[in-house]
Amino acid sequence: MTEATETSVRNDVRAWLEANWNPELGLVEWRQKLIESGWGAPHWPTQWYGRGLPVKFNGVVDEEFRRIGAVTVARAGIRTLAAATILDHGTDLHKEKFLKRILTGEDTWCQLFSEPGSGSDMAAATTRADFKGNKWIVNGQKVWTTSAHKADWALLLARTDWDAPKLKGLSYFLLNMRQPGVNVQPLRQMNGYASFNQVFMTDAEVEPELQMGKNGEGWKIATTTLMHERRGADGLRGWATASTRKGKIYDDERAEVATTMEPYKWYPQRAGRVDLLIQRAKDTGKYNDPLVRQEIAKVLTMQKASEWTARRARAAQELGQPQGPEGSLGKLISSNIARAAARTHTLITGADAMLSGSDAPMDGTISEILISVPACSIAGGTDEIQRNIISERVLQMPREPSTDTEKPFREVPRNTVMLGKR
């Protein structure tokens, strides 16, 4: 076989799409056809619905899909992380059972990792899985689970050995969400939205063949799931955008994307909406207030410095220069910007900042900024954890002495009171 080039890949996918793309097909029907061809996930192995191509060609393939207006495989949400983890660590049975239905969009997934008692310290999970009779029996509570109420399956991290140290006693399971032992409750946030869920498991069952890896390998596998999350599931995942074309298959795809993206609709406000500052200052007649001008200029300075820092990291990487520290700082910088922007919006808005919804400026958007920004410095790793990571990995500062990694987990002090629970 000759080696694939950008041109050969483009020609191949174009030829296949021209011969096969049919907007009259149903969404799942089309995707089944697409998956069999290997063009749905071209970087996956040939025996599992892919073409074994390097991931760098995914962009070319995407371009051809967009050009002809063809619908792609389902790629929004946690399902792509499930697929990547299953490809890495799953058995043939797992791959057989799940991969195709992930790509067709028939199955939706969620991630059951975080718990009320283990946030930043995720490996301190206390949800337990006990092997009883011929099944795993799961008891415990998970939290911050996006789309759990819509999910068919879950990636589950649970403790199977309480005498092993913290990181060694966890195991990884694929849990059926559609069973009586699983109860999903929306988790209402301080900004009124309920983008996440709490998941209560009471004697929920997992077939032994749906354990992934061996007992005690849960943390290692969870780490690869998180790594795929950071890397955008190797090019398959993305902020899904649906085509604007007319037709039933497009309507169905749009509905799928809308459902997946629904929890994220307040995310622009969470980042502080720096883009609105100058216009708001002009609209409120405060653009000539020297104090307001200073604060706006401070936020714009941070935003530009942040943007240029990211460009600098990317440019050095493209030239193959040694990686500097500038690539690791983005998340913490964006928290700083969000907080500064919210402060400045308050300064500009004045008394109206006490209002919300239709009584508030911009039909509540400003109000939503003020009460959403605190999420920015918590979600996806708190600012404090980010600072630990930067200081330990980039600056090579020593870790704090640990008190919980060596002894049996059973002896590690744990949360007894859940703060904030009524």
Added chain:
Amino acid sequence: MQFAFTNEQRDFRDILRRFLTARSPSTEIRRLMETDQGWERETWKKLNQEMGLAGVHVPEAYGGQGFGCVELSIVLEEMGRALLCAPYFASAVLATTAILNAGTEEQKEALLPDIVTGEVVATLAFAEDNGRWDADGVTMTAEASGGSYRLSGTKSFVLDGHSADLIVVLARQPGTSGDKGLSFFTVAADAKGLSRKALKVMDPTRKLARLSFDKVEAKLLGEAGKAAEPFAKTMTQAVVCLASEMAGGAEKLRETSLEYVKLRMQFGRPIASFQSMKHKHADMLIDVEMAKSTAYYAAAAFDDNAKDLLAVASLAKACCADAYMQTAIHAIQVRGGIGFTWDEDTHLWFKRAKSSEVFLGDPSYHRELMLQHWAA
């Protein structure tokens, strides 16, 4: 727009860093800062003979190396880092740039080669007792008399003004204001009627002087009454250079602070293992890296003559000044009591951070300029 340095630029920085580390240890900084002049002529000449630093950005026609603002900014960043005691900012940045921007071909050929070799040390006298950094603040008058001019008035905050050989002066035609009637002049240090007084300075590595002119004979530099534009351009470049110098100083402080906390033991462990120190250092890293990004961007914008150059230059000045000062405050704090002593070196950079924060306009001033230029 250039976002990464070329390999040649990286090599240049490496060589320069090694050179300046060897030439400007803190013993040398302390020796020179205790002198009235603050720098030494022989060392300055040698520096330019060996490295050609004063001519980095000067076209080859005038004896320089013909590089751009990006290379000049590398020099400034490394000098800020090394806290080199030399008349670089006064002579190579302020005076040289003013001559390049305002001078006639003949004047550039006559003045620049000696400045580039270090034979002549020059400075730019533009600010006055009112402490303003713009053309509006200039009140010194230049009266035309025959073929030459007579300057009367006072210049202050003149960098190395008491030790320079040649002074480029910004003055105005009597009765004018704002951008109108401004001209550049050159005055020899020993001109009759000029009296120079070294000011007592907070930052001993950056000497300032007050110069009184009583009908001092001066030569016109460039075109009469047309100095506003070259002056503005000179200020923009000086602001970009100062931003780079501050970014270099800030990074040096961040690095030495990190070394210190890794070695300092308290409560039986290096204090670098305490989260209070780790989080502070993560924040310092962010401040310094963001400052560097703005300084690099501003230098590249200068070379590209970018449309938003004025806004970007002011942004970089404000960002780097705040970052340098904040880093200096942290640098003293993480060292505890020792950080407040004279014998510890941190205060040398702390003082440079403080003087640079104000020099050429403080962060609030530049934030306002930035917003005005961006809106325009």
